[in-house]
Amino acid sequence: MSWPASTSTTRSRAFAAFILASPLGIVLSLLSSPAYGFYVGAPNVWGLSDLADQQLAGVTMSVEQAAVFFGVGAFFVLRDRGTEIPVNVRSDMKLA
Helix, strand or coil: CCCCCCHHHHHHHHHHHHHHHHHHHHHHHHCCCCCCHHHHCCCCCCCCCHHHHHHHHHHHHHHHHHHHHHHHHHHHHHHHHCCCCCCCCCCCCCCC
């Protein structure tokens, strides 16, 4: 059973998710050597070095997380300003 979370709880959870998830991508993109020894001996399928592959993965993670959390932040700002947020829901839908 679940219940709706308050606005402050929802914001706190979103902020905590950002704080806990962000360092991983940043650390992976800034390390000067591969983080996992297993991948050092693995074949380079895409032609990237182990370090370049790791740094590309870190940058990709950081960009994706930034886009998601920007969207979440924009949602809260628009909702708090009273701007109507369009939701694609048909009026003839019946809940089971």
